[in-house]
Amino acid sequence: MKKTKKNGGIQLSLFDDWREITDNELICELTNKPTVSEEWTGEYRLERLFNSLTPHRRRIAMAAVELYKRRNTARDKRKTIHNSRDVFDIMQPLLCDLDNEEFWLMPLNQAGRVIDTVRTTMGGICNTPVDIRLIMRKLVEVAASTFIVIHNHPSGNIQPSTDDRRITEAIRRAAEIFRIHLHDHVIIGHNSYYSFSDEGIL
Numbered sequence: 299m300k301k302t303k304k305n306g307g308i309q310l311s312l313f314d315d316w317r318e319i320t321d322n323e324l325i326c327e328l329t330n331k332p333t334v335s336e337e338w339t340g341e342y343r344l345e346r347l348f349n350s351l352t353p354h355r356r357r358i359a360m361a362a363v364e365l366y367k368r369r370n371t372a373r374d375k376r377k378t379i380h381n382s383r384d385v386f387d388i389m390q391p392l393l394c395d396l397d398n399e400e401f402w403l404m405p406l407n408q409a410g411r412v413i414d415t416v417r418t419t420m421g422g423i424c425n426t427p428v429d430i431r432l433i434m435r436k437l438v439e440v441a442a443s444t445f446i447v448i449h450n451h452p453s454g455n456i457q458p459s460t461d462d463r464r465i466t467e468a469i470r471r472a473a474e475i476f477r478i479h480l481h482d483h484v485i486i487g488h489n490s491y492y493s494f495s496d497e498g499i500l
Contacts, residue, residue: 325347328347328351328355328359347359348360377411377412378409378410378411378412379404379406379410379411379412379446379481380410382482382484382491382493382495382496385404385446385448385482385484385491385493386484386486386491388404388412388415389402389404389415389448389484389486390486390489390491392415393448393449393450393486394450394486394487394488394489396450396452397423397452398420398421398422398423398426398452399420399421399422399423399424399425399426399449399450399451399452400417400419400420400421400426400449400450401417401418401419401421401426401427401428401447401448401449402415402416402417402418402447402448402449403415403416403417403418403433403436403437403445403446403447403448404416404445404446404447404448405436405437405440405442405444405445406442406443406444406445406446406481407441407442407443408443408444410444413440413442414436414440416436418432418433418436419432423452425461426449428465428469430465430468430469430472433447433469433472434472434473434476437473437476437478438476438478442478443478443479444478444479444480444481445473445478445479445480445481446480446481446482446483446484447466447469447480447482447483447484448483448484448485448486449462449485449486450485450486450487451485451486451487453487454487454488454490455487456485456486456487456490456491456492457485457492458483458485458492458494462483462485463499466480466483466494466499466500469483470500480500481495481500482494482495482496482500483495483499483500
């Protein structure tokens with residue numbers, strides 16, 4: 299790929315492969331800045347990057363990221379879940395950069411293949427409401443044999459709260475009535491996760 303410098307930035311043609319340039323070069327191109335400060339070295343949160351953009355660029359960037367997440371989610375619906383890491387790989391891009399909690403449902407068929415990924419509720423910084431009736435209705439509608447529930451902790455602390463444990467048990471008991479097995483409850487942090495199944499709670 300040919301790259302040329304223009305006004306301290308990177309001039310790219312429409313068909314250049316963005317994957318061939320570094321994170322810092324991508325940030326420079328997006329923010330229209332000639333250099334990137336040391337604060338961008340290593341891990342960074344998307345909202346920090348978006349806050350440095352003009353309002354117009356921010357809207358375009360956020361729309362592009364949302365479209366990318368939706369396309370990946372549609373692709374991941376074909377996946378078979380073998381372990382909690384598979385769940386994390388699917389859900390982390392959707393949840394890692396949120397400032398609020400969300401609760402998601404992942405119904406699986408008898409072979410463990412993902413039927414759908416559904417956001418059931420959106421909440422605040424520290425919690426999100428969970429309507430067990432909505433979860434059960436969706437599981438019955440898609441004829442799920444088993445399922446996984448997922449939510450995020452914006453703080454990055456992946457340890458389950460007392461409420462997390464309580465709602466997990468309530469969901470498990472409700473699903474038993476329909477003979478649908480709760481396979482796991484995964485809590486997503488920024489770059490890590492907690493699995494109720496791995497910890498022997500389910």
